[in-house]
Amino acid sequence: MFQRFRRTRTNPHLRRLVRQTGVSVDDFIYPLFARPGKGIKDEVPSMPGVFQMSIDEIVKECFVLKQLGIFCIILFGIPDVKDSVGSDALSQNGIIAQTIKAIKDTHPDMFVITDLCFCEYTDHGHCGIIDHVHETVDNDATLEISSAQALVHAKAGADMIAPSGMMDGIIASLRKTLDDNGYENLPIMSYSTKFASGYYGPFRDVAESTPSFGDRSSYQMDPANRREAIAESVADETQGADILMVKPALAYLDIIRDVKQNISLPLAVYNVSGEYAMLKLAGKHNLIDYERVVMETMTGFKRAGADIIISYHAKEVAEILQRNKD
Numbered sequence: 001m002f003q004r005f006r007r008t009r010t011n012p013h014l015r016r017l018v019r020q021t022g023v024s025v026d027d028f029i030y031p032l033f034a035r036p037g038k039g040i041k042d043e044v045p046s047m048p049g050v051f052q053m054s055i056d057e058i059v060k061e062c063f064v065l066k067q068l069g070i071f072c073i074i075l076f077g078i079p080d081v082k083d084s085v086g087s088d089a090l091s092q093n094g095i096i097a098q099t100i101k102a103i104k105d106t107h108p109d110m111f112v113i114t115d116l117c118f119c120e121y122t123d124h125g126h127c128g129i130i131d132h133v134h135e136t137v138d139n140d141a142t143l144e145i146s147s148a149q150a151l152v153h154a155k156a157g158a159d160m161i162a163p164s165g166m167m168d169g170i171i172a173s174l175r176k177t178l179d180d181n182g183y184e185n186l187p188i189m190s191y192s193t194k195f196a197s198g199y200y201g202p203f204r205d206v207a208e209s210t211p212s213f214g215d216r217s218s219y220q221m222d223p224a225n226r227r228e229a230i231a232e233s234v235a236d237e238t239q240g241a242d243i244l245m246v247k248p249a250l251a252y253l254d255i256i257r258d259v260k261q262n263i264s265l266p267l268a269v270y271n272v273s274g275e276y277a278m279l280k281l282a283g284k285h286n287l288i289d290y291e292r293v294v295m296e297t298m299t300g301f302k303r304a305g306a307d308i309i310i311s312y313h314a315k316e317v318a319e320i321l322q323r324n325k326d
């Protein structure tokens, strides 16, 4: 006697017909790292397949992405010169502003999201201005320079701004600045529930943003706190965010589900650098069927409640999906 569910599992067409979760190329945002120079495409040792690129190379890369059906990117800037307040991030001639303009010139059809933070631009590697008395980030001083940074991104032509520094009150503060300056239609995707995580290790290699002292535990979340994780995203929804986020993804599938059930906005997850590096390395050593595990992982994010996946695997996923179509 067949069990009830077995009857719908034997035929591949019927299996697809009853499938409850789908992964589509439309779900993805692909991260890109921009640095000054020309003709630079340096692979990150801890993240095979991920590169620091000069602006000309990024513009070329966008042609490849569009071919794959990927139109949404999130940009990180890595300036040559860093200082205590991250001045490069506040300049219309800085790396990020130049990159946005160059992409938009050649690819007006790309949707350009900018990561808004200071850790890639400061010499101390923290996500804002340092309060030397308390040896942490000065929240309110950082809100002020974050508003200036948001206007730099907006003026350069960014399509969406994604504050990732976990400063209190940043969504309300950015929303007001954008509205007051004529950018009331520019959406904000908040890194609303972001944990202080060891999984960011390889990213700090590529973004050259490891803190020179202390860690980010005074502003990022304790991985042990579930109720606080929900409250952080709910707070950003109330403050006026347009899209919320849980980050990292893999060790936080329960939080993805919990946040989803407590908000009505779209939810993104960030499948972070350490998660990518683990699969890459396991694949390289033939310990896993790499493509199968990648797709299983992406399906897991969607099943948990993610609407959007930010992932270094995005190009590979697009290729796999294209291949499976024909």
Ligand code: PBG
Residues within 6 Å of the ligand: 115, 117, 119, 127, 164, 165, 199, 200, 201, 202, 203, 204, 216, 271, 272, 273, 274
């Ligand atoms: C910057 C930022 C980080 C990531 C995205 N934006 C790193 C951090 O907080 O240390 C992590 C991305 C990744 O690990 O892939 N605030």
Ligand code: ZN
Residues within 6 Å of the ligand: 117, 118, 119, 120, 126, 127, 164, 165
């Ligand atoms: Zn940061």
